[in-house]
Amino acid sequence: MKLNRVHDLKGQDGHMIPAYLIEPDQPEGGLVLIHGYTDAKDDILGFAVHLAEAGVAVLVPDLPGHGGNMAPVGRAVLDDFEQAIAYMRRYGKVIAAGHSIGGRLSMMTSADAMLALSPSVVAEISPMGKFMFEQLPTPSIREPYSGYVADLLNELGDVPTHDKPCLLLYSARDIPNIIAGTKALAARLPRAQLHEISRNVRPDLQPEQPPLARFLPRWYNHIELKTNAEVLEVAPAWVRSIIKEL
Template sequence: MFTERQTIQYNGINIPSIINIPSNPSGAAVIVHGYGGCKEEQLGLAWRAAELGLVTCAIDLHGHGENVLNLEQGIFLDVEAAVDHCRRFGKVAAIGHSLGGRLSLLSRADFAIGISPALSQDYSETTRKVLKDLRNYRVRLDSPEKVFDILKGLPVWEPNSRQRSSIIFGSRDVPEIREACQELSHTDTKLNYIEGALHSDIFFMEATIITVINQLREWFCLQ
């Protein structure tokens, strides 16, 4: 396994990333953190996916981690640029948590996994206060409401035949996220329910990681 830092460039913008490259890769997975997160939070999940034989690329979105730019609507292009960057390895899965989950599902990736994806357009005052109190200090932004403006401006994600998708959410998730995920029960989207998981820790849980790994095995036909 070869691990290195890479800077993904598009339209003069630099996206910091950490890439794991196994020998003879069978495809790739872009790993996307949530609001207030960073690529380093996702390295455990990225490593487990790389052990399957997939190149994994964990990125810092606009306003997060080592990405020096402020949070903005163009954040969606960070994921698209990373997906395109990984195309040389074969088919690409996008795996994201929360805001990153919404962006992953909306991406051009062949496969997408949303872990507690922020699918709703609007959020309650309680949820807004929690995010502003506990996450805003970790983000470079010009307005305390910026993330909600971005979520409202993103396209509504709907399951489609072009992209195979799977969603994972927790029993103690953010209410709006839990409800939005449950509403997908009538679709062909695979829904995975993690008992006891909070929104903030679900991507660390072994049950979540096993669910992701099993889904990647199926999609990429891996042993």
């Protein structure tokens, strides 16, 4: 297996899209893996290695406004995802995969199959979620203002209905709005598989704890899902199976 930096991936307007490429000895297809909002490609590289071990070449780019991608965050996040998918067509069929907003984006692409990990397919961001994004902004993303993610989700629009094979995973104690949104999305996609991750998740706090404290285990279950041991078993197994069917 080889790991290299990619220097020839560009956005539609010509901006550079920094990325890693992981290649097994004989890749059977390609996969593009997208990180979540406020993360970068380095934060999801471990998950990428597990997916590459399933026999696919894995491209891990930075979204606009994240990591080394100097393009402004905005609707271009989906455009860059599509550029990455086109880049990986050299390997044949391509799976789009992502965590959080990356999971939502994966479901909106032209890929042949999709893998969404705790996708941000929510009717609205909860008050506690808004607090986290607005009052505890991370310096790792260059956003126009704190809490911009809510407007970005609106700009992106709904995930379209399609009949492509897809796997949607969420934590048994994920953010409640994400659980509801993921189940609702799976219900209208005829070839969707829904999998609840029940191992190695943080427990809920007692009801007498303050609302923010009770929200934090759910927040961390969402953030940490990309390194969850059950995910690292289920997701590569699905990739190994589905790439042979495409």
